[in-house]
Amino acid sequence: MLLIACPHCGPRAESEFHCGGEAHIERPKDPASLSDAEWAEFVFLRDNPKGLLFERWHHSHGCRRWFNLARDTVTYEILAVYPMGSPPPALDPRRYV
């Protein structure tokens, strides 16, 4: 089980949180002009790296606030916790394979 440092509540067990998927995906500015392929990209295509991943987490059984995590998907190390809206920290991408 992960020990996640909620920026508002401090370190808590993974079971209090809900993962909201990949971070930094912006809703298209002009949705009407998007092609089907671009919509598919926005709706369905996600990074699935073996290594560093930026994702959103929600402290659903705690303060109920969202934040971002940088996590290694192989070792499960949490490399950074940072607020919503800020750019991803510069970290080694750690690509395995």
Added chain:
Amino acid sequence: MTPRYSIFSLLRNAFSYHENWQQAWQSVEPKPRYDVVIVGGGGHGLATAYYLAKLHGIKSIAVVERGWLGGGNTGRNTTIVRSNYLWDQSAALYEHALKLWEGLSQDINYNVMFSQRGVLNLAHNQHDLRETLRRVNANRLNGVDSEFLNAQQVKEMVPVIDLRAGGRYPVLGASLQRRGGTARHDAVAWGYARAANALGVDIIQECPVNGFRIEGGRIKGVETAKGYIEAGKVGIVTAGHSSVMANMAGFRLPVQSVPLQALVSEPVKPVIDTVVMSGAVHAYISQSDKGELVIGAGVDGYIGYGQRGSMQVTEETLAAICELFPLFRRMRMLRQWGGIVDVCPDASPILSKTPVEHLYMNCGWGTGGFKATPGSGWAFAHTIAKDAPHELNAAFSLDRFRTGFLIDEHGAAAVAH
């Protein structure tokens, strides 16, 4: 020439104390070129190679595997086989697989211990009940055997289930597919490997793929730890690592890789002679021939490539098992493990051509790929040989995420995702 396994070969070898059995397949070093290279030596990859050689007459085929045969999800699943999927496209594909299962041991001359002991999918509330009835009817319209059992009939079939009123997970009924059951998963990998090898397929283990050579939008070969292998066509069947492979080939997939867990208990005398699944509480249970209870759990809630899974998922599953089967409360679990499954947004697989010419993808089987092994290999072999999908897998294209023609089996197929 691979000798046939039979009662006579068993007897003959008994006289020499079983010391002279031939290797089931030869491990070889790669040749410089093959007509088809299959990346991934699990059940699906080996089945693909077998059907390519047997049904499509392709002589020069190699299967390259990073680790050892069947060391990934083929040897990590809970061995359940069934075809009671809701939608027409899935029902056709999984039912084709189930028909192949029924003749598989004879076809590949290897006992995969396919046991049609029936598969029950429990309904715990009114909504489950309505969905179960809908699926039973949909299955029957598609020619898939399916029955509805009420709570009393479930109790008659599985006497150890707790149906006393007031339980945490009351059982209101279940669907039953009598032709479903289990198979020995290792034997599936070994049997397909042996049968494919007998038809001239080269099996290359401990050979990770590090990249693809692509020229003018067309695949030319694969870069491996054992050197460059030129290939006419390449099929990727790497389950949890499908995205990693697709990224090497320069495109993205709509799949997410998550650990799916399973556990086995200490062996006990026969206590449960069918398969009981509960999608709602993420718990599946059956008993292996060795007597171990084989228990399947749910997936982690986030991407992970560590083959273990979260502790609270184990706990939730075992809590549900103990609620449904109170007599298992004092059982001890012997082993727990995880396999990395690649889940599609619609929980249906991708068996498809890709943006790269002559490169094909078989992935996205998510939490339920084992049951499809023969059908998946059969349809993928057709796709590779003809450079076009078969009618059975045409709907399972990568393009469906652009067209929006999804095959939404999330929950619909009695699967816990």
